[in-house]
Amino acid sequence: MSIPTQTITPPGSPGISLLEHVNINVPTDSPSLSFYTEKLNLPLDTRKSFNIPVFGSKTIWANCGASQIHLPTGPTGQKFRGRIGLLTSGPITPYLPHSISSTDTSCILQSPEGQEFHLRKSPEYKIDLLTYRGTMWSSNQNLTPEDTTDPVNLSKEYGKYEPESDSGGIIGLDYVQSSVPPSTLPKILKFYENIFGSTTFQTEDNKGIVAIGGVTENGECIQNIVFEENEKVEEYDGHHLAIYVASGVSGFTEVFNRAKDLGVVWVNPRFSDKADTLEKALECMQFRFKDIKDVDTGEVLYELEHEVRCSEHKDNRSDLD
Ligand SMILES: [Fe+2]
Numbered sequence: 001m002s003i004p005t006q007t008i009t010p011p012g013s014p015g016i017s018l019l020e021h022v023n024i025n026v027p028t029d030s031p032s033l034s035f036y037t038e039k040l041n042l043p044l045d046t047r048k049s050f051n052i053p054v055f056g057s058k059t060i061w062a063n064c065g066a067s068q069i070h071l072p073t074g075p076t077g078q079k080f081r082g083r084i085g086l087l088t089s090g091p092i093t094p095y096l097p098h099s100i101s102s103t104d105t106s107c108i109l110q111s112p113e114g115q116e117f118h119l120r121k122s123p124e125y126k127i128d129l130l131t132y133r134g135t136m137w138s139s140n141q142n143l144t145p146e147d148t149t150d151p152v153n154l155s156k157e158y159g160k161y162e163p164e165s166d167s168g169g170i171i172g173l174d175y176v177q178s179s180v181p182p183s184t185l186p187k188i189l190k191f192y193e194n195i196f197g198s199t200t201f202q203t204e205d206n207k208g209i210v211a212i213g214g215v216t217e218n219g220e221c222i223q224n225i226v227f228e229e230n231e232k233v234e235e236y237d238g239h240h241l242a243i244y245v246a247s248g249v250s251g252f253t254e255v256f257n258r259a260k261d262l263g264v265v266w267v268n269p270r271f272s273d274k275a276d277t278l279e280k281a282l283e284c285m286q287f288r289f290k291d292i293k294d295v296d297t298g299e300v301l302y303e304l305e306h307e308v309r310c311s312e313h314k315d316n317r318s319d320l321d
Helices: 034-039 046-054 093-098 124-135 151-155 185-196 248-261 278-284
Strands: 016-023 060-064 067-071 084-088 106-110 116-121 170-180 200-202 207-216 221-229 240-245 286-293 300-309
Touching: 016 170, 016 221, 016 300, 046 060, 060 170, 093 106, 116 170, 170 300, 185 200, 185 207, 185 221, 185 248, 185 286, 185 300, 240 248, 248 278, 248 286, 248 300, 278 286
Parallel strands: 016 067, 016 207, 084 116, 170 221, 240 300
Antiparallel strands: 016 240, 060 067, 084 170, 106 116, 200 207, 207 221, 286 300
């Protein structure tokens, strides 16, 4: 197994260790799971299986390795203002009949709500990392890995998982990409550096990258959050992503305090977690923010809800979506 040398975030900075789920509503009046179960061929999480008969009023979770796609329902469908990247362990050939476009190495599938999913075959080292993360999902762990180059130790940072029976399918979330207004990219990256101590960089084709789980020597990330400037940015519809902060409770506390100092800690009335203080955030081991701000002026640059979790989050709590 070849694991590249990783430069995890700067010493003392928590960083983001996992892109754990994306959350997109499907419309109540026409709920459909078939895109996820038949076209993407994702297994459903059995912890939400009791909701399958009443899908349309209750949430379903679709597994992507150690990550998930959460599918609650709402008055209208939601989508990220850009693509969601997925990694496959095998060839993309089985997905081509369902794709709206393809290249030799990747293809795009589109959900009924218009969400584009970009599938590509995973580099070998990511298969190893994501598989280890996945298979460790259900055990109790020492949540602070000492050796961040060891996939087994990396995997110990996360909560629970039900091993995939399906081989050659989708093994993880690769990235989430969002369109942002012109002239905001450097400031948005600075926000992530400031809040999380994340490693960020811009690519030659002007995409802004927030590294998740470390960066290899040749600039590859395990997962990432991507931003791309666009003249036209759709109005925010309330979709969200969930991430884990590295370095256990101390890292989580540090990130919460930075978010509080910047005035971005936010309670979404839709959900049961109401963490607006550190005490409450430590009770549920998570907090939320929605506004991405210019850290120098306080100007709101972009809206995108983040569910920020500690590695000790009890993610078997079914009341948290
Ligand atoms: Fe969520």
